[in-house]
Amino acid sequence: MESKVKINVEEKPTCLLDSISSPKDLKSLSLTELKQLAGEIRKLIIETVAKNGGHLAPNLGVVELTLAIHRVFNSPNDKIIWDVGHQSYTHKILTGRRAQFSTLRTFGGLSGFPKRQESPHDIFDTGHSGNSISVGLGITAAKELKRETSKTIAVIGDGSMTAGQAFEGLNQAGHLNKDLIVVLNDNEMSISQNVGALSSFLSKRLTGKGFVQFKREMESFFKSIPGIGENLIQWAKKSEDSFTGFFTPGMLFAALHFDYLGPVRGHRLEELIATFENIRHIQAPVLVHVLTTKGKGYPPAEKNPSYFHGVGPFNSEAEDPTLKKPAEVPTYTEVFGDTLVALAKKDLRVVAISAAMPEGTGLNCFARQYPQRFFDVGIAEQHAVTFAAGLALEGLKPVVAIYSTFIQRAYDQVLQDVCLQNVPVIFALDRAGIVGEDGPTHQGLFDLSFLRPLPNLVIMVPKDERELRDMLYSALAYNRPVAIRYPRGAGIGVSLKGDARETIPLGEWEVLKEGEDLVVLAIGNTVYPAMEAAQRLTFEGKSASVINARFLKPLDEKLLVGIAGKYSQILTVEENMIQGGFGSAVMEKLHQLRCQGVRVRSLGIPDCFVEQGPSEIIRNFYGLDAEGIFKAMMEELHGASKS
Numbered sequence: 001m002e003s004k005v006k007i008n009v010e011e012k013p014t015c016l017l018d019s020i021s022s023p024k025d026l027k028s029l030s031l032t033e034l035k036q037l038a039g040e041i042r043k044l045i046i047e048t049v050a051k052n053g054g055h056l057a058p059n060l061g062v063v064e065l066t067l068a069i070h071r072v073f074n075s076p077n078d079k080i081i082w083d084v085g086h087q088s089y090t091h092k093i094l095t096g097r098r099a100q101f102s103t104l105r106t107f108g109g110l111s112g113f114p115k116r117q118e119s120p121h122d123i124f125d126t127g128h129s130g131n132s133i134s135v136g137l138g139i140t141a142a143k144e145l146k147r148e149t150s151k152t153i154a155v156i157g158d159g160s161m162t163a164g165q166a167f168e169g170l171n172q173a174g175h176l177n178k179d180l181i182v183v184l185n186d187n188e189m190s191i192s193q194n195v196g197a198l199s200s201f202l203s204k205r206l207t208g209k210g211f212v213q214f215k216r217e218m219e220s221f222f223k224s225i226p227g228i229g230e231n232l233i234q235w236a237k238k239s240e241d242s243f244t245g246f247f248t249p250g251m252l253f254a255a256l257h258f259d260y261l262g263p264v265r266g267h268r269l270e271e272l273i274a275t276f277e278n279i280r281h282i283q284a285p286v287l288v289h290v291l292t293t294k295g296k297g298y299p300p301a302e303k304n305p306s307y308f309h310g311v312g313p314f315n316s317e318a319e320d321p322t323l324k325k326p327a328e329v330p331t332y333t334e335v336f337g338d339t340l341v342a343l344a345k346k347d348l349r350v351v352a353i354s355a356a357m358p359e360g361t362g363l364n365c366f367a368r369q370y371p372q373r374f375f376d377v378g379i380a381e382q383h384a385v386t387f388a389a390g391l392a393l394e395g396l397k398p399v400v401a402i403y404s405t406f407i408q409r410a411y412d413q414v415l416q417d418v419c420l421q422n423v424p425v426i427f428a429l430d431r432a433g434i435v436g437e438d439g440p441t442h443q444g445l446f447d448l449s450f451l452r453p454l455p456n457l458v459i460m461v462p463k464d465e466r467e468l469r470d471m472l473y474s475a476l477a478y479n480r481p482v483a484i485r486y487p488r489g490a491g492i493g494v495s496l497k498g499d500a501r502e503t504i505p506l507g508e509w510e511v512l513k514e515g516e517d518l519v520v521l522a523i524g525n526t527v528y529p530a531m532e533a534a535q536r537l538t539f540e541g542k543s544a545s546v547i548n549a550r551f552l553k554p555l556d557e558k559l560l561v562g563i564a565g566k567y568s569q570i571l572t573v574e575e576n577m578i579q580g581g582f583g584s585a586v587m588e589k590l591h592q593l594r595c596q597g598v599r600v601r602s603l604g605i606p607d608c609f610v611e612q613g614p615s616e617i618i619r620n621f622y623g624l625d626a627e628g629i630f631k632a633m634m635e636e637l638h639g640a641s642k643s
């Protein structure tokens with residue numbers, strides 16, 4: 001009996017992951033064990049994302065790469081920066097967060113992106129593409145000044161490498177000749193197929209038929225030389241890396257003063273580990289080009305990496321997990337896409353621009369129907385905006401569809417290249433407001449505040465999907481810079497039958513309900529909850545007016561003056577920061593118009609970053625749902641609170 005127990009104790013646990021609590025635990029594992037670990041990690045990621053939603057395909061593609069990096073380098077002393085950060089799940093699992101992994105992306109749970117608050121292994125809170133090289137270089141330069149010698153590794157995808165900032169970082173790193181390792185994770189995909197000249201350049205050498213053919217011909221030629229043929233083949237194989245590297249990506253990165261290594265097969269642990277062991281002592285800029293497969297190890301994701309780039313919960317056992325019942329209510333994104341196709345049919349000047357997100361912004365249908373009038377510029381929001389300005393200068397009607405959070409990248413271009421020129425570019429800002437599980441890097445909560453001061457710009461916010469459609473039609477007619485911001489997810493479910501309204505009078509708000517005791521000025525997706533709250537107020541024997549303030553700019557001055565004359569209390573509601581947003585605009589205008597004796601309370605997001613979680617929970621937390629608005633109304637009417 002006793003000896004049996006001993007044998008069991010000495011046996012390796014079947015679940016290796018149970019024995020990993022920090023990257024140090026990887027150091028003693030054999031190659032076979034590391035491979036087993038890769039399998040266990042994949043299983044855990046698939047199970048968790050199927051339950052919670054998340055970035056499945058990018059994470060499955062970097063399991064071996066992450067294991068190899070953690071095996072060779074010493075995090076957190078060596079700093080690993082994950083560009084975008086949507087591929088950091090294996091890193092999280094290996095750095096002591098395996099037990100919390102089931103809480104991924106939930107309210108109060110683990111973030112789906114690196115988060116400095118979560119772990120010393122998370123060096124930077126990433127979420128927007130293309131900044132990993134810049135921050136890595138900053139860290140390296142600082143370490144040098146402090147006479148510290150640890151390594152810095154920036155891991156960046158080929159999609160994110162299309163961001164201009166990535167090249168700004170490479171350019172300076174090469175110039176400074178700093179000790180920085182850039183790992184280019186090349187899966188030939190952005191969210192969709194990667195685009196642009198750089199992408200074809202990177203992939204040309206790997207898939208180029210000409211090169212493969214050339215290699216075959218050389219091999220048979222060498223073989224035909226008696227005596228020395230085999231030796232020549234061995235020599236040629238050894239020099240293959242430098243030979244191919246010279247002709248393609250190596251040449252590009254060498255010009256930027258980087259040592260180029262690769263391509264390395266990104267699912268071969270032995271190859272990855274050997275490469276990192278070889279370069280860890282080089283004290284100069286090095287770029288390691290790693291080839292991976294997005295979605296690796298889960299066939300539906302390998303087959304459809306775009307769909308599984310970022311997904312909601314799904315049935316991982318289903319034969320085709322992408323098959324879903326069509327939703328009853330279309331999303332704002334779909335309504336935008338369909339409307340633009342209809343507009344493009346009527347008006348040949350309409351062109352559409354996406355910054356690497358044709359699916360996410362609903363432009364894929366437009367791209368299919370009007371391929372000549374559709375431009376995917378890559379992850380290059382700044383370029384997208386100025387490119388649109390150029391198109392507009394020549395009389396076209398460009399519509400730039402970008403998520404609210406990503407237009408932040410192009411603020412100067414919106415200001416300088418569109419508003420100052422006063423050219424008719426339309427910005428369709430999707431995912432504005434609270435976005436949910438992706439958290440603070442993705443919330444679209446700043447746009448109203450940062451767009452509002454820009455001269456010449458019209459800013460519209462629809463209360464529902466039908467109004468979004470009307471606004472797009474109107475925007476074309478206004479013939480000037482226009483931004484329309486709308487939320488993530490399904491519309492309200494209003495009827496889309498009948499023709500679109502061709503022009504909403506510029507700056508005209510809509511009175512939805514008349515009441516006596518106070519007035520609610522609501523904008524965008526807070527309008528319906530405000531109506532619901534006003535309805536509840538009637539049961540308390542009070543009544544409120546509700547205004548759909550569909551224009552942030554210009555404001556409806558006439559209506560506002562009338563309101564200020566009639567009511568002593570105004571409640572403004574918006575899914576945006578309170579600072580500089582819609583409520584601020586109302587207060588400034590009232591002050592400017594010298595409307596005295598009216599108290600304004602603004603509901604919105606206070607001075608903080610909004611964490612991840614289901615949107616309804618977050619709305620409730622910040623008092624932006626019907627319940628919160630009702631509560632604020634009651635407080636105002638009873639004089640309980642002012643802000």
Ligand SMILES: Cc1ncc(C[n+]2csc(CCOP(=O)(O)OP(=O)(O)O)c2C)c(N)n1
Pocket residue numbers: 058061084086087127128129156157158159160161185187189190191294309355356357379381406409
């Ligand atoms: C500035 C910015 N624009 C757009 C996005 C949306 N986005 C997230 S991941 C991604 C594609 C990234 O491709 P790549 O870097 O190759 O990583 P992969 O998912 O292929 O591993 C895009 C466009 C973003 N995160 N940041």
